[in-house]
Amino acid sequence: MYKIEENAETNFGVRRIYMMENAGHGLADFIESKMGEMNTKFIDKRIVAVCGGGNNGGDAMVCMRHLSYNPEAKYTVLLLIDPRDLRTEEARTNWTILTRLNSVELFWSNQIDQIKGRILDSDILIDGILGTGVSGTIREPHSSAIDLINKSGAYIFSVDIPSGLDPNTGQVHDKCVRATATVTFHRIKKGLLNNEKYSGQIHLEHIGIPREAERGILVNEV
Amino acid sequence: MTEVMYQLKVGNMANFTYVISDIQTHLAAIVDPSWDLQEIFQLLTEKKLKAKHIINTHSHFDHVFGNDEVAKMTGATVIQHSNSRLRKDISVAENDVISIGSINLRVLHTPGHSEDSICLIIDKEAVFTGDTLFVGAVGRIDLPGGNPKDMYLSLYRKVSALEDQLTVYPGHDYGSSPVSTIGKEKLSNLALQAKSENEFLAFMGVG
Numbered sequence: 013m014y015k016i017e018e019n020a021e022t023n024f025g026v027r028r029i030y031m032m033e034n035a036g037h038g039l040a041d042f043i044e045s046k047m048g049e050m051n052t053k054f055i056d057k058r059i060v061a062v063c064g065g066g067n068n069g070g071d072a073m074v075c076m077r078h079l080s081y082n083p084e085a086k087y088t089v090l091l092l093i094d095p096r097d098l099r100t101e102e103a104r105t106n107w108t109i110l111t112r113l114n115s116v117e118l119f120w121s122n123q124i125d126q127i128k129g130r131i132l133d134s135d136i137l138i139d140g141i142l143g144t145g146v147s148g149t150i151r152e153p154h155s156s157a158i159d160l161i162n163k164s165g166a167y168i169f170s171v172d173i174p175s176g177l178d179p180n181t182g183q184v185h186d187k188c189v190r191a192t193a194t195v196t197f198h199r200i201k202k203g204l205l206n207n208e209k210y211s212g213q214i215h216l217e218h219i220g221i222p223r224e225a226e227r228g229i230l231v232n233e234v
Numbered sequence: 235m236t237e238v239m240y241q242l243k244v245g246n247m248a249n250f251t252y253v254i255s256d257i258q259t260h261l262a263a264i265v266d267p268s269w270d271l272q273e274i275f276q277l278l279t280e281k282k283l284k285a286k287h288i289i290n291t292h293s294h295f296d297h298v299f300g301n302d303e304v305a306k307m308t309g310a311t312v313i314q315h316s317n318s319r320l321r322k323d324i325s326v327a328e329n330d331v332i333s334i335g336s337i338n339l340r341v342l343h344t345p346g347h348s349e350d351s352i353c354l355i356i357d358k359e360a361v362f363t364g365d366t367l368f369v370g371a372v373g374r375i376d377l378p379g380g381n382p383k384d385m386y387l388s389l390y391r392k393v394s395a396l397e398d399q400l401t402v403y404p405g406h407d408y409g410s411s412p413v414s415t416i417g418k419e420k421l422s423n424l425a426l427q428a429k430s431e432n433e434f435l436a437f438m439g440v441g
Contacts, residue, residue, distance in 0.1 A: 095236050
């Protein structure tokens with residue numbers, strides 16, 4: 013997937029920040045439609061996006077900005093690292109936008125006791141912790157955050173792939189978010205199909221990567 | 235990344251007051267409070283901020299005359315460079331770090347416009363340049379305490395050595411836009427194009 017994105021950016025001029033905007037917007041639309049289906053309203057809902065330091069977290073931040081058009085809910089972005097350590101330009105940009113808004117509360121900590129209450133008290137969780145680059149043992153506080161998400165009883169929407177799931181094999185190497193639904197981008201990762209008990213309902217969202225950008229990239233190299 | 239900055243244009247000399255607030259703790263620093271203090275108080279109330287420090291980029295009256303009232307109303311401590319002769323609670327010098335929650339402001343001593351001029355740097359993000367550097371211009375060197383040679387060293391050795399990406403927040407709205415970046419100023423600010431100290435002094439009319 014990384015290679016496809018890179019190809020889309022360098023050879024087609026589709027900038028990653030656009031892809032992130034489309035991803036986050038698509039996710040927000042899906043959550044809204046899902047809430048309609050479930051007959052759930054935004055009023056008084058506590059919506060929390062749990063974000064890691066990569067682009068998965070950035071997608072979730074964009075999603076929160078779009079969701080916050082519904083003023084009846086309470087929105088919190090919970091970042092598991094110091095914002096100054098956000099790894100990508102796109103995630104940093106979207107964090108900075110959120111710092112200027114009043115409608116989304118921002119909180120960051122790597123201390124489990126400080127994030128615990130916010131995750132367990134939520135009605136809707138967006139899982140933007142880990143993306144398709146995951147391998148091996150998950151470190152703290154990400155590991156505990158995954159446990160807390162699974163314990164929360166909230167509706168859980170995973171960004172691209174449930175945190176902890178191997179996108180190619182569907183294997184869980186350590187632990188994994190059990191999502192109500194997963195909104196995956198550009199194309200359905202193989203691992204999602206192999207392990208639906210973690211992904212929940214799978215929804216595919218196109219994020220502006222042209223089909224032509226896939227040329228020359230082997231399918232098993234996503 | 236952990237802060238929100240508010241730029242307030244105040245008074246009839248196009249001054250900028252800044253409020254820098256830490257998102258998590260709601261602590262704030264007020265840079266150069268003067269003129270329309272009501273705007274500052276309104277902002278603090280509206281955003282539920284607690285002013286911890288007042289910081290002056292230098293001691294000229296148009297940057298400091300709100301100090302006493304803001305300090306009285308908020309309990310904030312007044313911070314200035316040690317060369318300032320005005321009343322202050324804390325003196326700072328080159329490379330001192332002022333913390334407001336998770337925000338660190340590093341002090342760069344940049345004399346030239348005045349003896350106690352400082353710039354405040356948020357690493358990788360921003361620099362508050364007071365009257366040392368404006369958008370498209372630099373501060374006057376003919377006022378009491380001004381020193382052309384010091385200004386040359388401050389601008390060419392210190393400010394120009396900062397990272398290009400830093401957003402420049404100047405002390406007055408004198409330029410084509412209220413903010414800029416170090417990179418843009420190095421390219422386009424006429425006062426930063428001199429090849430030598432003499433050329434700079436000639437440009438400033440004191441060569």
